[in-house]
Amino acid sequence: MTTPEPTPEPSHEPSRESTPEQPSTGETPAAPASDDKVYRSPLGIAGGVFLLLLTGLFAVDAMVRGEGRAPWLALAGLVLAVPLIVAFTIRPAVYANDERLRIRNPFRSITLPWATVADVRAGYSSEVFTQDGAKYQLWAVPVSLRQRKKAARTAARASQDDPHGRTSVTADVRDSASRIAPGDKTVADLREFAELRAKNPGAQGEPQVRWAYEIVGPAVAGLLLLVILIATR
Template sequence: MTSPTPSAQPSESDQEDRVFRSPLGVAGGVFLLLLAVFFGIDSMLNGHGNAPFIAIAGLILVIPLIVAFTFRPVVQVNGVRLRIRNPFRTITLPWGTVADIRAGYSSEAFTQDGGKYQLWAVPVSLRQRKRASRRAARASQDDPHGRTSVSASVSDHDARVAPADRTVADLRETAERLGGKPEAQGEAQVRWAYEVIVPAVVGLVLWIILAVTG
């Protein structure tokens, strides 16, 4: 899975958000939704017995989960807070509460009180990271003394860093720069996505009942 790219240019406005999401995740979600709807409709039209009802229950279960894991994940950034929307939770972190943002095998935000939250919208691709490392190694061999121009160096540096690592570095720099602002103080807020959880649970219960009684 490729890492996300910002959908807007950086802005210091407290009202205007920069939005990060995974384009490949959204594309995968569209494909999975079409696949689920196709098989669901086919079962409803051609199924026998309670198969159509099982198909409906399956769609009620599957569609919220597809939406949760593909369309929901997003990271929104403005001048006062970092908002992380994951499959089942939305976490709002004022910059003053953010201790660090790191990317290992996944991208994670750490708070001053020891909390840790994964950034689903910024997936780490080890393949892209290896590719960027190879580009950096080739560039160092081609120009061992760093004699390229400043503008070329900036664009070359971006090409030598994996997109997820570049996004995480941007978020970390923003946290360091804005963490001391008075309006960026407060407590972390976590909200569960009941609009996703409830339909999925209802669909699961219905599917189990129909499967057992069928």
């Protein structure tokens, strides 16, 4: 006669492989902010770098070889010129993402949620208009009348050489984009941003304008120093 083997009792200890559930806080994770699309003028940046090098060369030469007040005048002129060159050539930029348009002009920074943007236009200069009637220039998006005329001539030749008589509805989009001046193409992109993203939850708010004191302060200091040196000659 055989005796049955005892069966092991179930263990009440928690398994080490199971992980306890985390209590729900009811909060949804925030969506990651989209990257900015940056618009700048390569020619403006290149010109600014060249002017900075040229200004620095003349100022250093005057401070080393100059006599009397010449070194001090050169220093004051350098303190005045460098911020102004940076402000008008290297600093201007336009940043656009899904929530807002940020404009960095020579002496101001403007932040416009897309819901506040009424229109973006390009005449003799690129400009953005807000819902309350304010207007801000886009220094980083220069308008070239020469390039605009060249693009218009290219489009006219393309329409004459088209053997199939394509209209703007059936034409290739890439061909149409290539017949637009770069400044006008950027304005069209920004206008499309404003139309598509104005109703986004994160695109609401009020315009914000901030003065670029990091540019204005050194420039004013250099101007005051230059005026004092000239007045006390």
